[in-house]
Amino acid sequence: TYRARIAFHTGSLDRAVAEAAAAATAARELWGLDLTGTRATLAMALCEQGALADAAAALVLPEGTDWTANPGYDLWLTARCDLLVAEGRAAEGVTLARTIASRRGGPDDNPATIRWRTTLGRALAAMGDPADREEARALTTEEVGLARTFGAPRPLAAALRSAAELATDAEERLARLEEAVALLEPTRTGLERVRVRVALGRALRQARRPTEAR
Numbered sequence: 439t440y441r442a443r444i445a446f447h448t449g450s451l452d453r454a455v456a457e458a459a460a461a462a463t464a465a466r467e468l469w470g471l472d473l474t475g476t477r478a479t480l481a482m483a484l485c486e487q488g489a490l491a492d493a494a495a496a497l498v499l500p501e502g503t504d505w506t507a508n509p510g511y512d513l514w515l516t517a518r519c520d521l522l523v524a525e526g527r528a529a530e531g532v533t534l535a536r537t538i539a540s541r542r543g544g545p546d547d548n549p550a551t552i553r554w555r556t557t558l559g560r561a562l563a564a565m566g567d568p569a570d571r572e573e574a575r576a577l578t579t580e581e582v583g584l585a586r587t588f589g590a591p592r593p594l595a596a597a598l599r600s601a602a603e604l605a606t607d608a609e610e611r612l613a614r615l616e617e618a619v620a621l622l623e624p625t626r627t628g629l630e631r632v633r634v635r636v637a638l639g640r641a642l643r644q645a646r647r648p649t650e651a652r
Contacts, residue, residue, distance in 0.1 A: 442479045446486075447592065449628030454483040462496075474499065475510020478517035485517075485524055486629070493521050512538055512552045523561050531561035532570075548584055549593040555581040556600040563604055575604045582614075591621040592630050599634050608645050615641055 442457035458480035462473060477496050484493035497518055499505050505514070515538045522531035535558035542554055549555065559574035559581075578601040585594040595618040602614035615638040622631040 442476065442483075446479055446483050447627050447629055449632060451483050451486055451629075455480060455487075458483060472509045474505050474508040474514035478510055478513040481517040481521060485521055490521065490524055493517075494525075497521065512541055512554075515541075516552060516554065516557050519557050519561060523564050526564075528561050528564035532558065532565065535561050548588050549581050549597055550585070550588050550590050553581065553593065553596065555584075556597060559600060559604065571604065575601070578604055591625050592627045594618075595621045595627070595634055596630055599630075599637055602637060602641065608641070611641050612638070612645060 442454050442461055445451075445454035445457055458476050461476040462480060477499065481493040481496040484490075484496060497514065499514075505511055508514075515534060519531045519534045519538065522528070522534060535554060538552065538554040539558060542552060546552075555577040559577040562570040562574040562577075578597065581597040582594070582601050585597040588594075598614040598618040598621075602611045602618070605611040605614065615634055618634040619631075619638055622634060625631070
């Protein structure tokens with residue numbers, strides 16, 4: 439599982455798929471140990487590759503077991519929510535993300551473990567309603583603050599990117615994305631670094647600064 443997660447975050451998606459598939463097979467042989475987490479990582483990597491049907495298949499868990507206490511269940515819920523939004527099923531994604539929120543709390547509630555605020559925020563934003571977007575902005579802003587307190591570059595950069603996507607002011611959007619790019623420059627988190635660079639390039643073009651976007 440850990441090798442798959444590392445491969446995912448460094449942007450080695452083919453390797454992440456292979457490692458997660460192998461880990462899922464091993465987990466089933468070990469009475470389901472962290473099967474939810476390995477399936478979640480597999481689905482996330484497949485989603486990044488645009489293979490939504492394969493991602494949906496990866497998230498199917500064997501029947502007859504209560505998976506809610508499995509170590510990676512909240513990550514599995516997060517992957518499921520991301521898939522629902524990618525499939526255009528935002529309302530279902532909102533419902534599921536609120537389920538994640540209800541399960542989090544205490545010392546484990548930080549975006550370095552489960553990013554439920556930005557997950558819910560993206561689902562709410564996809565609904566298209568102004569009130570939903572306002573809630574989404576509040577959630578992502580809160581996650582930026584929590585991630586900044588925690589201090590790890592990748593969760594903070596991811597939160598900044600999500601907040602930038604919902605910003606109504608162009609300068610705020612650019613500032614958040616520029617900070618995210620600077621945070622990730624010295625790290626090996628290739629996937630998130632690509633995401634923030636793409637988002638920054640798009641924001642610069644929208645701000646009519648195409649030369650800087652190159």
